[in-house]
Amino acid sequence: MQKSQVTIKHIAQELGIAISTVSRALQNHPRIGLKTKEQVFEVAKRLNYVPNPAAILLRKNKTYTVGVVFPHLQEEFFSQAITGIEDVISEKGYNVVISQSRDKLARENRAIKSFISSRVDGVIASISAETTQYYSFKELENYGIPLVFFDRVPKDVAVNKVRGNILEAAFEATSFLANKGITKIAILNGPSNLEISNERLEGYWKALKSLGLPIVQHYIKSTDLSKEDTFKKMEELMALQEKPEAVLCFNDYVALYAMQSCRQNGIVPNSDIHFVSFANLPITAYLDNPPLASVEQFAYKMGEQAALLLLKIIDAKPAEKLMPEEIIIDTELVVH
């Protein structure tokens, strides 16, 4: 039992050499005897030596841990992103601590506080639907903990962000519909406190303008992402005199709710009305009638990029502060 109690001290004794020599050998220090090194490694393996992270941590004042706060884990967009983060992070010998805010500000704050007290080396965050102020995040900076926002980023400029090119994507998606001869295009957007909602709207506007189509205020709705609200807003759209022929949805979940709402009201999705959405989630693979098209955001790649950016900041920390960076990942409209 407790083999893990083996320390460099033991292996030093075993070999009758100094502790520091063992330490250096283990780190492949350049000026160390080859035979000594080999011996050390041999004994270390035989004794099943595992370095005690606590000691290293204490000495280096570094935890080799990064915190991630995301709204949900079960949304495939986020879990894919986490996989990307994990893959990059763990390759560099870091660990990931994941927290879910479940779109609640209180849980988000609690997670950040826990990150501070466990002294993570950095944080990746996608803000909750309730987050409009960034007190907790400022606190992170007070403690000198680097922070990268992911996808759901604040409007603030002076922060590190990784996000999709939503404006462009919304533009493309809208154009896609128009090119199919559809002119009455509605948008079922997300909560307005999320910048990515605004971007969708802007892309939608720009597309309509560039295509010479009118902007109809009644065609612009936003939902709090719940099933109930989405149903309500979709019904409002379908109750209009001039019914839309297509709806651009905030994400696949919203699209699915909207389609469900339609069917309950005797409207046939993909025939009476078309849908295009964001995320391109595998969930659509389970459906017979997926949205016409969905914007692939490459969540995995976004996660990788966020992790790389964070690691870069962490490694550069002792040097002077680097300027906040913004990485924008191109999207791709996938036609189903």
Added chain:
Amino acid sequence: MQKSQVTIKHIAQELGIAISTVSRALQNHPRIGLKTKEQVFEVAKRLNYVPNPAAILLRKNKTYTVGVVFPHLQEEFFSQAITGIEDVISEKGYNVVISQSRDKLARENRAIKSFISSRVDGVIASISAETTQYYSFKELENYGIPLVFFDRVPKDVAVNKVRGNILEAAFEATSFLANKGITKIAILNGPSNLEISNERLEGYWKALKSLGLPIVQHYIKSTDLSKEDTFKKMEELMALQEKPEAVLCFNDYVALYAMQSCRQNGIVPNSDIHFVSFANLPITAYLDNPPLASVEQFAYKMGEQAALLLLKIIDAKPAEKLMPEEIIIDTELVVH
């Protein structure tokens, strides 16, 4: 910046008292002056003191961290479970490190290895679809790290497990169908290396026997959970002379694939053929034609129980070894 650099030393200096006094005051040590204590707390708060976990860890040889290895995060069953685990664990001041095996043995082993080297205080695991040997897990025990298996548990008796009452659930689900007058019931089971697959089969058998229905070998299929294989097996079922009238599916995902397969072949789910499955996932809320019924397994509660059991073992560790425990959570058949 770097407020976190505040240590008990600083606060001792500030007050002109000894470090050890501060340490004791912070721990509410009984024999310490009340006014001293108050002063210490006051200064601690003012200086924004946060204890350095590394130091405590080094001293106590405890990380206050538990590791979780699950096959996937995006399966709602698992993410709900994680939420349950987190809620219990974090309330006790512990942290959770989550890893995904993605049903690969290699990733599972890597995660365990990482848990060992980061010296987690305990592990909760749901084995991958590939896991048939438990070498890595034995390794955990060698290091004295407590382990609780979750849902996908090994057949071995001498381990801690938390799982649903699958046998009972399968029995109930099968009976439910029979009580609707359906006698030709097939089962589309999971991989046979998972004990929970065997339990489903057993429950199915028992129900058929107790109802006096014949056991038809052709009606028993198992899938590796992929879409392709599930499609294939479903088609085999529907190609039978004597087509089944209902199918008991391993979980909701399998059911959805199976239903999709049917529709592609012109068979109408919930009309030509009925489905019952396990998990009762929110994903079914997105569907117009969910399975007839699904077994609710109370993933959140299962997670809570697993966490509580693990903490119990962790806390009891110094004492003599406790017997492995098996906690079985009752399920509930939810009719949609």
Added chain:
DNA sequence: CTGTTAGCGCGTTCAC
């Protein structure tokens, strides 16, 4: 090339 020494921040004897 290697040994000696001094902490990293905290808890804990052991003294007074």
Added chain:
DNA sequence: GTGAACGCGCTAACAG
């Protein structure tokens, strides 16, 4: 009731 001193395991000067 409080302080001094030591050590957890490891790294990093500073000597040789």
